Amino acid sequence: MAFIAPFKGILFAPEKVKDMSKVLTPPYDVISPEEQEAFYQAHPNCVIRLILGKKTPEDNEENNPHTRSAAYYKEWQEQGVLAKDKELCFYLIATEFEALGKTHERLGLVAAVRLTPFSEGKVLPHEQTYSGVKSERLALFKKVHANFSSIFSLFPDTDGGAFEKMHQVVLEQAPDVDVIDYAGHRQRMWRITDPETQEFLGKKAGEESVYIADGHHRYETSLAFMEFLESENPGLPEDHPARYVMMYLASMADPGMIILAAHRMLAKLSDAAKAAFLEKAPEYFDITEFDAEAGREDFLAALENQTERTAIGVALTGEPLRLMVIKPGAMDKVFEGEIAPELRDLDVTVLRDLIFLKLLGLTEADMDDHDFISYDTRHREVLDKVARGEAAAGFILNATKIQHVRNVAKAGLTMPRKSTYFYPKVITGMAMKSLKADE
Incomplete structure (x- = not known):
């Protein structure tokens, strides 16, 4: 072509x-x-x-x-x-x-x-x-x-x-x-x-x-x-x-x-938004907590080893680290008919559409705001910035696989922005x- x-x-x-x-x-x-x-x-x-x-x-x-x-x-x-x-x-x-x-x-x-x-x-x-x-x-x-x-x-x-x-x-x-x-x-x-x-x-x-x-x-x-x-x-x-x-x-x-993952950081997050997110998240995710300091390596290993279901690592200032593993069928239940099947269970889709837009109530304008949302391929750097209070929240992803890119392309679709870092x-x-x- x-x-x-x-x-x-x-x-x-x-x-x-x-x-x-x-x-x-x-x-x-x-x-x-x-x-x-x-x-x-x-x-x-x-x-x-x-x-x-x-x-x-x-x-x-x-x-x-x-x-x-x-x-x-x-x-x-x-x-x-x-x-x-x-x-x-x-x-x-x-x-x-x-x-x-x-x-x-x-x-x-x-x-x-x-x-x-x-x-x-x-x-x-x-x-x-x-x-x-x-x-x-x-x-x-x-x-x-x-x-x-x-x-x-x-x-x-x-x-x-x-x-x-x-x-x-x-x-x-x-x-x-x-x-x-x-x-x-x-x-x-x-x-x-x-x-x-x-x-x-x-x-x-x-x-x-x-x-x-x-x-x-x-x-x-x-x-x-x-x-x-x-x-x-x-x-x-x-x-x-x-x-x-x-x-x-x-x-x-x-x-x-x-392909490396582009992890996300949010510059600010209100106490109310954080509390609402933590209250609503268990409806959609199986959540395991890790000590923010002593449990860091176990947290990262658990995220990397989670291959059966989509998992997001969540770091919030002053909070334990949380491994959030999507519950079976959760994305289908929320987004069937709205998001194509090839995109629905991608890590970046779960993060963007379920966590950012639905649970945290962010807007498309927020997604475009480079002062509000930033990216880094180094997961430890993201965790360090959250721990130091330089970022209010960090979200650690597993990398998108080339097969996902191929499947999405074959379906004539486009992935969410910053899905990949080649x-x-x-x-x-x-x-x-x-x-x-x-x-």
């Missing part, structure tokens, strides 16, 4: 950039100010200058992070620091990393994917997102006419054929790039130029819908940029590069697909894509 094609990437030239590890970063939206400064210091050609430029008090319409990004991008191409590939390529990236006590490797195919509205069903969000296109990113697009970061997407790969083909490339060919990145992960990249391999992978990756895992706003911004160009240039050619967005496509059959984030700087017709 999705149209996936090779493209001529813009790459860092190895003869100009001797240490590729110094020019790579994570996506712009997970970089802290301290990390931004560290990346700036790492290398004069670090991609940070393109994706997240520093602001200055003197910034204006003519001189700002976006205009400076465009200037660096142009200058680096003129200097040969960045060079356009001479062949149409797919770029295969293998990321080796540690997670959950083991070493894993995830494969992703960087390709050009035809932009289509979500309503067409060819490219879909895998989970609900926060509203609104990032106008700041659109302003950057208008200056640079390029994709510097790949959108992380998933494709079903029902028979595992695409993953096997990518794995074959990894086993049989020497990589074009092999570095240890900023996070200590090994990053290898292969240029796939063989037409038969390209055709096979393009068809396999696009035979069903593609699901965005990370980068929903960047996709919507790409659509907005394409529409902007159409308004400026009526009759924009169908093969114009801006009609395609750079994606990192990962197979759902990849055993290296690691780890690690996709590397930025390995390959870039021009959005100009003359490049």
